[in-house]
Amino acid sequence: MEQRKETYFRVESDSIGSREVPKNAYYGVQSLRGFENFRITGNKLNKEFIQSLAETKKASAITNGQIGLLDKKIEVAIVQASDEIINGNLHEEFITDSIQGGAGTSMNMNANEVIANRAIEILGGQQGDYSIVHPNDHVNMGQSTNDxxxxxxxxxxxxxxxxxxxxxxxxxxxxxxxxxxxxxxxxxxxxxxxxxxxxxxxxxxxxxxxxxxxxxxxxxxxxxxxxxxxxxxxxxxTGINADKKYEEDIVKNLxxxxxxxxxxxxxxxxxxxxxxxxxxxxxxxxxxxxxxxxxxxxxxxxxxxxxxxxxxxxxxxxxxxxxxxxxxxxxxxxxxxxxxxxxxxxxxxxxxxxxxxxxxxxxxxxxxxxxxxxxxxxxxxxxxxxxxxxxxxxxxxxxERCRELVENSVGIVTALCPYVGYKEAAKIAKTAIKTKEPVRKLILKEGLLNEEELNNVLDAFSMTEPGIVGNLKVVK
Incomplete structure (x- = not known):
């Protein structure tokens, strides 16, 4: 058992205590705790969100390097690790659930740990050797989960x-x-x-x-x-723990x-x-x-x-x-x-x-x-x-079906209102509904309009345009 631990695990510590982490994992103890505490949706972080996290870390490393707070070799390693994540690599190392407590601290630390461990590897070290690149001190420099x-x-x-x-x-x-x-x-x-x-x-x-x-x-x-x-x-x-020059330049660099x-x-x-x-x-x-x-x-x-x-x-x-x-x-x-x-x-x-x-x-x-x-x-x-x-x-x-429904509808009586008045048009509509007779036939039967006038008023296309349909004398 001791041999298994030595071969397959490394021990990491945080403020809660010490935990075994898979030896070759790029995530660390804080990501692992988040994974264990928040098994909520079964869905890991959105891939675009992972890439966006890496972009903020890259911009932060560049900014801290420019103002002289981050060693150049560490900056370059963080940037390279971030670029690999932006390009779609190491996404499987982001193990925390999409819904979690802590305002997203587990998400942020997952990014910090993965980037730190990949940067350590780039610099020739072994995952977990945070004396080379530290998730908080280097990757999270000048930052908080809350920004x-x-x-x-x-x-x-x-x-x-x-x-x-x-x-x-x-x-x-x-x-x-x-x-x-x-x-x-x-x-x-x-x-x-x-x-x-x-x-x-x-x-x-x-x-x-x-x-x-x-x-x-x-x-x-x-x-x-x-x-x-x-x-x-x-x-x-308030910008606590962020250099003033960092605060001025970070968004431009991002x-x-x-x-x-x-x-x-x-x-x-x-x-x-x-x-x-x-x-x-x-x-x-x-x-x-x-x-x-x-x-x-x-x-x-x-x-x-x-x-x-x-x-x-x-x-x-x-x-x-x-x-x-x-x-x-x-x-x-x-x-x-x-x-x-x-x-x-x-x-x-x-x-x-x-x-x-x-x-x-x-x-x-x-x-x-x-x-x-x-x-x-x-x-x-x-x-x-x-x-x-x-x-x-x-x-x-x-x-044909559309035309049939129009011709058999009583709704076309609306176009008659300017010529026969609302009351007479409503009477025609009610009669048509009751007797099932077409509106056109009832109008001719009542002698309200002749066939030529009716054809003019009941022109279906004209009824779909603004204005009074037809060119007859309207009711005053």
Whole structure:
């Protein structure tokens, strides 16, 4: 047994005591304690978040080297180790759970230990020999969990938002293409699930493109807010243990490392206390998800049937819809979009509550904020991809069905109001509903308009444009 320990383990100590750590592990005792204490979700840290942590460590090492606080050889080793993580290596050594207590200290120390041990190896030492490179004294120099973790969180959110913005731009383009394709298709517009007045199918898809465009604008604005970081604040915003020159230069250096133009919080105490930027980002993602779920609802309704529903459009058939009903095909892609929205709405509530629960100089609940925010952005991005490729681009219109529903609807009587008055038009509508007779036939029967006048007034395309339909004398 003693031989096994000597071969496979090393002993590390922290303020809690001593622990055995696998000999060749790049993580250390504090990461191990975090792993053991927080077996919560079963999900490790987001890969972009790991890379963002490494970017902050790289920028810090460069800054501390520039101001003469960090030995050049140690700086170079830390930078190399950080670059390896940024490039996707050593991610398996980040063992802590995504949700954890301690305001993210376990996440921060996991990064410090992995980078320190890889730097030690680069300098010719053996993992665990912290006399060469120390996780706290060297890798974490001038830093605190309380400025590193929120900064890495913002960097990650920015990168993920870039991806969802690109997908939303693709979706907007796909919807605009459908708006043009369907611009000639006249269908019945509905309000409160009741017949209203005619509308072009292209106008509906154009409206979908417009709300997506607005969502992109909202998300871009919230992304800009996330570029304000509190790096240099250290523990509570006072900058204790960070050299003044470090505080001045760190965000500029991080901007160079990441290629993202960042700015430092004007008030570092405020920047450390408050996480409203994450709440704002979550809100913009939630709003977008709600918009897309509404579109999904519409697509399910318009494609309902195929014989006994609206049947105005066809969605691409993607998989069997039933294990018992042969030939049934369900609108699975719109369904998953709504489920994504439900999840994002729940995540937004969690983020709001976690932000509200901050106390005095720190919000300790950033891990759960990140877990939910990153999930929201990633699931929305993936959902939009399948929404475009497996649904939107393949939608076709049932033009004859759309025309039939318009012609048999009583909603077209609205166009008569300027000519026969609201009361007379309402009377025609009620009679049509009761007798099942077409509106056109009743108008001619009552002698309210002749056939030529009626054709002019009930021109379906004209009813989808602003103004009074027809060129007859209106009721004064």
């Amino acid at each position: 590193i973790i929120p900064t890495a969180g913002k960097l990650t959110a920015i990168k993920l938002l870039d991806k969802v913005i690109r997908k939303l731009e693709e979706l907007q383009s796909a919807l605009s293409d459908k708006a043009r394709e369907f611009d000639h298709v006249i269908k019945m517009g509905r309000t409160q699930m009741q017949d209203a007045v005619p509308i072009r199918l292209g106008q509906e898809f154009g409206a979908y493109a417009s709300v997506v465009k607005r969502d992109i604008k909202r998300i871009r604005r919230s992304r800009e807010e996330l570029k304000i970081v509190n790096l240099g604040a250290t523990a509570i915003g 901007s160079v490392v990441t290629g993202i133009e960042l700015t430092q919080s004007e008030d570092l105490v405020d920047g450390t206390q408050n996480v409203d930027g994450f709440v704002d980002a979550s809100s913009s993602i939630k709003t977008c998800a709600v918009s897309l779920s509404k579109i999904a609802n519409d697509l399910r309704l318009m494609s309902s049937g195929p014989r006994t529903g609206f049947g105005e459009i066809n969605l691409p058939a993607k998989q069997n819809g039933s294990s018992i009903m042969p030939g049934k095909v369900n609108p699975v892609i719109p369904e998953v979009m709504s489920q994504i929205a439900f999840n994002i709405i729940g995540n937004d509530v969690t983020i709001s509550m976690a932000a509200e629960a901050g106390q005095l100089e720190l919000n300790a609940f950033e891990p759960v904020i990140f877990y939910n925010l990153f999930q929201s952005i990633e699931t929305l991005t993936n959902g939009i991809d399948t929404f475009i490729n497996n649904c939107i681009v393949g939608i076709t219109a049932n033009e």
